[in-house]
Amino acid sequence: MSKFYPIKDVKEHAKYQWEIILFGLAPELHSALNQIGKHVACPIHGGIDGFRFFKDKVFKGSAICNTCGHFPDGFAVLMAVKSWDFTYCLEQVVRFLGLPDTYKSKVIDYQSKLKQPCVKTIQRDKWISQILSQNWQQAISLVDVNATIARRYFQNRGIDIMGLGAMDNALRFHPALEYFDANYQVVNTFPALLAMITSNEGNITLMRTYLDSKGTKAKVSTPKKMMPIMSSKSITGSAIRLSGEVVESELMGVAEGIETALSVMQSTQMPIWSCINAHQMATFNPPKSVKKVVIWADLDRSETGAKVANSLSANLAKKGIEALIKYPPLVLTEKQKGWDWNDALLLLGKEAFLL
Missing domain, CATH: 3.40.1360.10 (Dna Topoisomerase Vi A Subunit; Chain: A, domain 2)
Incomplete structure (x- = not known):
């Protein structure tokens, strides 16, 4: 079945959401997105510190690389990083945002490609599922006697975790979580706060906050990182449900x-x-x-x-x-x-x- 999406409408829906769209569709951009405005290695040509997102234009997804040039919006960034043509890029953004079927009116055949994910995508999704489950199961409750570092992190911010009580479905503490560099190589392990990002479809991914022994953010280039997202899931509308399921409160x-x-x-x-x-x-x-x-x-x-x-x-x-x-x-x-x-x-x- 074919699809055509009104570009103007999609751009309006994507406005102010480019940061999370790019997070979900391009893990290669996580380092730059976690350091908006700061120079990092370019996800396109490499290098050391030539690429950055514009602080005042992040709502558009605008970025620049000293070597690759200027990218006026998130579409341009995705096309360059993922080597997508515009039509395919547009469709991926529409799917990520969960826009309704009323946006479909012409035929451009990507349906077979989308319904039959490539072997690489299947393998990647399997790895993501395994690593998310493994990290979450290894983590402990914030009220556990061994989660002192996590409680100290919040205490530094005036927050009494023992007073709030356990929030095990939303927040946990990992005593030694692997930290990956921009090339996805493990460089060290750190204590870390793990937050489960959940939607109505279930658990989506984890937000990691790497800490040091004093309960402050670890001295690494990106102390806060979102883990990858499976291709079949969307982060749109998701949240960290600190109070659990809200089923009775108005x-x-x-x-x-x-x-x-x-x-x-x-x-x-x-x-x-x-x-x-x-x-x-x-x-x-x-x-x-x-x-x-x-x-x-x-x-x-x-x-x-x-x-x-x-x-x-x-x-x-x-x-x-x-x-x-x-x-x-x-x-x-x-x-x-x-x-x-x-x-x-x-x-x-x-x-x-x-x-």
Whole structure:
């Protein structure tokens, strides 16, 4: 069966989501995406530090390489990194975003290719499934006596894990997780915080935060890394379900980072999920029981947090769900890039979280 996708519409859907689209479709870009604005090895020609994403244009997926040239948007980046033509690239983005069948109106035959994944893809998916399961099973509860480093990491941020209790379906601690460099070679092992990213289709992948023995982020080029995603799964609409399944509550919160969400949970006892980053938040889909969502947005100079919060609020309104956007009650100084709700907890205490 053939497919044609209106380019303008797809670009609008992809806007502000390129960071997570590129994460899911191109593992080769993880190093650059984890260090937006910083120079890293180019995933196309190699080298040491010629490639970077533009900080102020990450919503478009724009990047540049000193050797390969300028890539105006995420489509251009994917086409160069994956050696895809535009039509195939467009289709992969549509599938990743889970856009409806109404976008299909002409015939360009990629269906047979997509329905019969190549041997390389099958092998890759099998490896991903095995490594995800292995790492998750090796990890222990945050309240375990041997998870002191993980608790210290959160304690440094004013978060009392013992007070919050075990969140074993969402967060665990791995005592010695392998760290891979840009060439996918193991360079060392570190203690690590593992967060399970879940959608309505089940577990998707893991977010890793590498730590040192003091409970601070490990001194590596990319201390936070998302693990690869199987080709049959999509990260769109997924989250780290810190409060577990929300099946009875009509009210819940949503935030970007894990530390931000836990700050809210500790201060309000509100059920809350972490969407990983601002761009992923735009695709948040609350459980059926929820009638009101509190969006605990970041306050940043780029206004990305506000744009995504407003976008999510509008999407929720279309579903008949009330939304309340809350920003940290802090003032941005000239040198301050932004505040999140963990900053509010550390500086103002629980009183900052009053609804």
